[in-house]
Amino acid sequence: MQGGDQGKLAGRVALVTGASRGIGRAVATALAGAGAAVAVNYHRGHEQAEALVDELTGSGATAVALAGDVADAGQVREMVERARSELGEIDILVNNAGINRDGLLVRMGEEDFDAVVATSLRGAFLCSRAVARGMMKVRSGVIINMSSVIGRRGNAGQANYAAAKAGLIGLTRSLARELGPRGVRVNAVAPGYVETDMTAGLPEEAKERIRENTPLGRLAQPEEVASVVAFLASPGAAYITGAVIPVDGGLGI
Ligand code: NAP
Numbered sequence: 001m002q003g004g005d006q007g008k009l010a011g012r013v014a015l016v017t018g019a020s021r022g023i024g025r026a027v028a029t030a031l032a033g034a035g036a037a038v039a040v041n042y043h044r045g046h047e048q049a050e051a052l053v054d055e056l057t058g059s060g061a062t063a064v065a066l067a068g069d070v071a072d073a074g075q076v077r078e079m080v081e082r083a084r085s086e087l088g089e090i091d092i093l094v095n096n097a098g099i100n101r102d103g104l105l106v107r108m109g110e111e112d113f114d115a116v117v118a119t120s121l122r123g124a125f126l127c128s129r130a131v132a133r134g135m136m137k138v139r140s141g142v143i144i145n146m147s148s149v150i151g152r153r154g155n156a157g158q159a160n161y162a163a164a165k166a167g168l169i170g171l172t173r174s175l176a177r178e179l180g181p182r183g184v185r186v187n188a189v190a191p192g193y194v195e196t197d198m199t200a201g202l203p204e205e206a207k208e209r210i211r212e213n214t215p216l217g218r219l220a221q222p223e224e225v226a227s228v229v230a231f232l233a234s235p236g237a238a239y240i241t242g243a244v245i246p247v248d249g250g251l252g253i
Contacts, residue, residue, distance in 0.1 A: 008234045010035035013087045015080070017070050017127060018097030020045030022196030023146065025052055026222035027094050028063070030230040036092060037062035039083040043069055043097070062087065070097045070123030080130040089138065090131045092233045095124035096146040098164070100198060102157045113160040120146075120164035124171055128186075132179060139183030142233050145172050147188040147244060149252040165190075169244055176242030185241040187232050192248025194220045215250030 014031045018024040020042035029052070032038045038056065040063055042049035049065040056063040064086050068079035083090055098120040101112040124145050135141025150158055151165025172188040179186055193199050193210050199219065202210075211217055228247050231237055246252050 006033065007035045008236070009092070009230075012036040012091040012233075013039070013083070013089065014092035014094065014233070015039040015041060015066075015083050015090050015127070015131070016094040016096055017041040017123065018043070020048040020052065022198065023191070023194055023222045023225050024094070024096040026226035027096060027229045028052060029056065030223070030226040031092065031094075031233060032056045032059075032061035032063060034230055034234065035061075036233075037087045039063070039079075039087060039090075040065045041068055041070070041079060041097065043067070070095075070127055071118035073126050076123075076126040076130050080127070084134070089134045091135070091141055093127055093131045093141075093143045094146070094229060094233075095127055095143065095168075097123050098146060098198075100158065100161050102161065104157055105159050108160060113163075116160040117164045117167070120161075121167040121171065124168055128171070128175060132175075132184065135184045136179065136182040141179075141184040142237075143175065143179075143184065143186040144229050144232050145186070145188040147172070147190040149190050149192045149246065149248045152190055152244070152246075152252055172244065173242050180241050185232075185237070187237075187240060187242065188244045189225060189228055189232070190244050190246045190248065190252065191220060191225045192246075192251040194222055194225055196222055210251070213251060214248070215253065218249065220247065220249060 014036040016028045019028040019040040053063045053065045068075040145168045147168045148165040175186040
C-alpha cells in the first residue's frame with residue numbers, strides 16, 4: 001500500500017484466499033502494508049505461501065499461511081477456525097481464489113464447468129458463510145469478491161469462467177443487502193487482464209488485441225488491483241457496499 005495508507009487497517013484481521021500467487025499475493029501484501037494481520041490461504045502452493053509469510057513477517061507484519069481448498073466446506077471451516085485461533089476474529093475477507101479452464105461450449109467438459117464455478121463462486125459462498133456470523137456479531141466487517149470484466153461482458157470460450165464471475169456479482173449484491181443492516185459491507189472488484197500466471201499463457205496476438213481494446217493500452221499489474229481492494233477494506237470506503245468496481249483500464253466501457 002502507498003505510504004499514506006500505512007496503519008489504516010491496524011488491528012484488523014484479514015483472510016485472503018488464493019494468496020500464494022498473483023493478485024491474491026499482492027492483496028495480502030497491500031493489506032499487511034496497511035497494518036492488517038493477514039491469513040494467506042493457498043491450495044497447492046505451500047512453498048510460495050510460506051515465502052510470502054516470511055516476507056511479510058520480515059517487514060514487521062503479522063501473517064500466517066493456511067492451506068485449504070475453498071471449494072471444500074470442511075476445509076473452509078477448518079481454515080477459518082485456524083485463522084481465528086491464530087490471529088483473532090476475521091474483519092476482512094477477500095474471496096480471490098479462482099481458476100480458469102477455457103474452451104468452446106461444445107467441447108467443454110462438465111468437470112471443467114464445475115471446477116471453475118466451484119473454486120470462484122462456491123468458494124466465495126463457503127468462505128463468506130464461514131465468517132459472516134462473527135462479523136454480524138460485532139456489527140462490522142468487509143467482504144470483497146474478485147469478479148472480472150468477463151463476468152460483466154461474457155467472453156467466447158469462457159462460459160464457465162464468465163458464469164462464475166457473473167455469479168459473484170449476484171452474490172455480492174445479495175450479501176450486501178442481507179448483511180448491510182448488520183454492519184457488514186460486501187463489494188466486488190472486476191479486473192480486466194492482469195499480468196499473472198493466469199494470463200501468462202495467452203498468445204502474444206491475444207495480448208496485443210487486449211492492449212488495442214484497452215483505453216489505457218496495457219495489461220494491469222497485480223498491485224493495481226490490490227490497491228483498490230485495500231481501499232474497499234479501509235474506513236475510507238465506509239459508505240460503499242454492493243458495488244462492483246471495474247479495474248480494467250477502460251476495457252469494459
Ligand atoms: P493465479 O496467478 O493463477 O493465482 C490463483 C490463486 O488461486 C493461487 O494462489 C492458487 O493457489 C489459488 N487457488 C486456486 N484454486 C484454489 C482453491 N481451490 N482453493 C484455494 N486457493 C486456490 O490467478 P490470478 O490471476 O492472480 O487471479 C486471482 C483472481 O483474480 C481469480 O479469481 C481470477 O479469476 C481473478 N481475475 C484474474 C484476472 C487476470 O487477468 N489475471 C482478471 C480478472 C480476474 P495455489 O497456487 O496454492 O494452488
